[in-house]
Amino acid sequence: MKQKKLILGIDVGGTSIKFGVVDGNKILNEISLPTYAYENPAKVLAQVKTGIKNIFDLYPPEKFIGIGIGFPGIVDVDTGVVTSAPNFANWKRVEVRKTIAKFGLPVFIDNDANCAALGELYFGRGRKLSNFVMVTLGTGVGGGIIINKKLFRGESGGAGEIGHITIDYSGPTCKCGKKGCVEAYAGNNYIKQRTIHKLHEYPDSIILELVEHDLEKIEPKVINDAAKQGDQLAIKILSETGYYIGIGLANIANILDIKHFIIGGGVSNAGRVLLKAIENSIKEHGVRNIVKDVVVTSAQLKNKAGILGAASLVLSNLNSK
Ligand SMILES: [Zn+2]
Structure with a gap:
């Protein structure tokens, strides 16, 4: 391994930070550290630096072409500043890239939804596609738009806020403060609330059993598991969500006349029920000539999405130079 070709992909999450050494499409080594998001930005950055040092003890920095960081917040891609991060305490305009650049390698940082889209473009389902939209389902609903094999960021880097498209202007209030956003129906907490609300209509549902009658434990995985066992309430909830x-x-x-949609994140592991419901709904609501051959698939990278997505930031930035 004389050639300089490795990429360090860093996936910053609310509870843990994952560091992966990426060679081609393989993760050679991976470590994880707690984020301490509830403390302060200095503590989080110290964790990132510790992880990088640990990796560089195993693989010398000279072997790397760059560091990519996926962050769950609003990122100014040009300056490398994370302007806000809703799940991180005391976070306000933090110079993430400047801090990490001290290791002497090119550093690229973007929000996690954009990283997920780039990850699928370089390593996953999107490799053979020129145009697609990646939707990441979780607490929020994130999106990344790939046009002509490039991430479309928009005028201020905010493109792809799929979760906050209004689908009912008098619908339930979203956490963004507006009414009837996609996220107010498809975010994890909203799915949970709809499930709880409908439980009495489905006395035979196995969901209550699966959560040992603790409603707080209702989460996408439980609904997916129930759906796979043919549970009618779970299937109903996933169909509605789709x-x-x-x-x-x-x-x-x-x-955009885009025909490929890739769905990632927790709920998407539900498989065909959710994917088919999404596809049918696009066909029902879109302009016929555009949507008649639309394809909705699940993301390919699954639990590698964070690290490979962050690594693909490096590829996408170095390729465009
Ligand atoms: Zn919203």
């Missing part, structure tokens, strides 16, 4: 997401995606299809 229907709502599909309305939002039909709007994107209409505007």
Whole structure:
């Protein structure tokens, strides 16, 4: 391994930070450290630096072409400043790139939804596609738009806020403060609330059993597991969720004439029920000629999405130079 070709991909999450040594499409080594997001930015950055040092003890920095960081917040890609991070305490305009640049390698940072889209473009389902939209389902609903094999960031880097497309202007209030956003139907907490609300209509549902009658434990994995066992409530919830997401995606299809949608994140492991519901809903709500052959698939990278997504930032930036 004389050649300089490795990439350090860093996936900053709310509870842990994952560091992966990426060679081609393989992760050679991976370590994880707690984020301490509830403390302060200095503590989080210290954890990032510790992880990088640990990696460089195993692989000398000279072997790397760059460091990519995926961050769950609003990132100014040009300055490398994370302007806000909703789940991190006392976070306000933090110079992440400047701090990490001290290691002497090119550093690229972007939000996790954009990284997920780039990850699928370079390493996953999007390798053979020129245009697609990546949707990441979780507490929030994130999106990344790939046009002509490049991430479309928009005028201020905010493109792809799929979760906040309005699908019902008098719908439930979203955590962003507006009404009827996609996220107010398809975010994890909203899915949970809809499930709890409907439990009494489905007395035979196994969901209560799966969570040992503790409603707080209802989460996407439980609903997915129940759906796989044929539970009618779980199937209903996933079908509805797909229907709502599909309305939002039909709007994107209409505007951009994009035919491929890749769905990642917790709920997407549900498989066909959710994916088919999304696809049907796009076909129902979009302009026929555009959406008649639309394809909705699940993301390929799964638990490697964070590290490979961050690593793909380096590829995408160095390739465009
Ligand atoms: Zn919203």
